[in-house]
Amino acid sequence: MQAFAELLDRLVLTPARNGKLRLIVDYFRATPDPDRGLALAAITGDLDIPSVKPAMLRALVMERMDAVLFAYSYDYVGDLAETVSLVWPASEEAAEANSIRLSEAVAQLRSAGRADGPAVLVRLLDRMTISERFATIKLVTGGLRIGVSARLAKQALADFGGVDVTEIEELWHGLKPPYRELFGWLTGKTGKPKLLAAAPFRPVMLSNPVQDGDLEKIDPADYAAEWKWDGIRVQAVAEKGVRRLYSRTGDDISGAFPDLVEAMAFEAALDGELLVGHPPEHTGTFSDLQQRLNRKTVPTKLVGQYPVFVRCYDILREGKEDTRALPFMERRKRLEALVATLDPSRFDLSPIVPFDGWATLDALRHAPPHPVIEGVMLKRLDSAYVPGRPKGPWFKWKRDPHVVDAVLMYAQRGHGKRSSFYSDFTFGVWSGPEDAPVLVPVGKAYFGFTDEELRLLDKYVRDNTVERFGPVRSVRAESKHGLVLEIAFEGLARSKRHRSGVAMRFPRISRLRWDKPANEADRIETLQAMLD
């Protein structure tokens, strides 16, 4: 348990992806089964453990200390799990000398019934160090919140075993904690686990962006074009009565989309884009779709308000036949035939876009017929469906991003390599009356600039600081004095959380406009006009 607790302590403060991967891989190396598998399940959210309500936790700690002292403590720390882990009266030395294993702690928590649950938890907390208590409380109150996605955990497994992450993704849904067969395979002790689960995820084929010179090397006649829809890539799999909807990284998201799963009346695995709306007439925006994302379950009202459908791209399996090795055009024919039999309000086809040369396609890409299109896809007619991002068979050619000129308002110190730089920038646009405009923040960006530009930005921030709040500096930003940043972004959504009422997707700093006076930066009305 100590090793797991230390891992969580480190992960929560380690900003860099590679740093996190290193920590997890080292943990897998140093930790025996079944502990490492249970830790993995805890990270990916697959650890089944009876939950404890915060109120219960508070009651337990109140039995052990003065309410006033607890109130001072909680008020200072601000996090219940952390406060309880620190104030819990127990000997640190005794806990270190008599360390408990993660698997032992999990087994005890699982065996507890409703009545003796609190008593079991108390006995565990009494035996633990502060870090272990924190980890345990996070486990039982649900949600580690350590900034590690299931995808990153799978990448760590792949690094640990020296295999491709798509192999892990493919196996994942047939495996259960503590993943002994998986670790056995990754450590070379046993063979690769068999893919036993019904309706498994199949690793997704991805495309490369079109770069300078790419198109000159290929013949338009060898490629089909499709619109690139701005939803989320999904895989809908129905086999032997099991229906699952997967994200592009293999997370099972069926629970949030019962309306779609109900319509999956086929024996096949389909690749497509999840969108909101009533096809073919109406396709909703990405912000509409966001109403349905990142939920475990979905309220009925939302299902009615934002119905989802899949705009199909490809077919990976039909009946018992794996179709991935077939050429794209052959798969396309089968896909067309299959989609024709499905509920048209839930499944439709991503149309093939006819074009006679790159110039035509370029024009189409810049002026797509629908706002939910973010560019075009190019797929070689003879391409097989292969996992990963092979160079050549598939390309994405996105329309140019939106740009806006904004004024730098706040800067925050970065992490790791950038800890001595002000590298996270909050910017705003003008609002209010023309003769007395005020800046309203519209977004935050921390990349898009070169290292040299970062040095200049950092210097500007230090030389123009108005106020400091911990790691954040407020920068001089007035109509006659301020730094204009050209911000590129992919889309704009209405937002209730932001004072400006808009939220940018994927904002980055595309240019530093040293030349442009601050009062010539854009106004909020420009952004509002881009909505919908």
Added chain:
Amino acid sequence: MQPHELLLPRPEGLYCPPGDFFIDPVRPVERALITHGHSDHARSGHRHVLATRQTLDIMALRYGGDFAGSTQAAALGETVSLNGVSVGFHPAGHVLGSAQIAVENEGLRIVASGDYKRAADPTCAPFEVVPCDVFITEATFALPVFRHPDATREIATLLKSVEQFPERAHLVGAYALGKAERVIRLLRDAGYERPIFIHGALTKLCEYYQEQGFDLGPLEPATVEGRGGAFAGEIVVGPPSAFADRWARRFADPVACFASGWMRIRQRARQRGVELPLVISDHADWDELTATIRETGAGEIWVTHGREEALVRWCELAGIVGRPLHLVGYEDEGD
């Protein structure tokens, strides 16, 4: 004699009317008794200063040799008489030279702890319990959430990270007086023999510690010359303020570490951009504070320098008279 007739807070600092001296005054006074060398306790400009030899040395290093009109070294354990008031210096375990000051008159003894800790520290003499009627305690970490781990474990965490991330430099933020030397000595005790790179602000004090017989091993300046600006795999120690500064840019993809009792709270670490918090403190944690109060046998506790309210509450529950001692001008340094 009532306790407040022997010692009472004044704007300049804690004052003893019968002895006519101040303890750790924040403004220049005629006669000052200084508990230790941190700048919020030890200021320059007093006419007479009485402190331990090491505290006087440290003040001279920081302020120059003429920091006071005259100085007198107090030996630990001995008492001196000031206008009939007996004054004794006793080790406080806080930093090198730190002392508690026991003030006694007409059978009443008050001990001003200055800052103190009870945990083992290879770079200073351990705290000594001085029985007294009134104990004036610091309260920097006076909340039940502050429970400092064994410092050797924190050092082990640092060394493990150095091993895990050999391509990165580990920058350890540690205050110049006491913390930095303790961290370096603890690294040596853990078997770390490589040169440790230090910021210029640490040089004088590290040299002083070495002269005083604390072996800190090979120390090198953390300058870029001849090292290609990398410092990958090395440990660099410097004042915490330097790490947010341009100075830190010379290091390869640094791991920001900070040795402080505040690092116990995750949010404090996160706010400062610390990647590897090291909970190493020069101050007593909650358990040490409450145990010390009991051990002194004092019937009355004056609480100062931090979170008075929680410790006063604890005294109330323990049936001991506790009250906050309001001193002005005292701010955190050293943690």
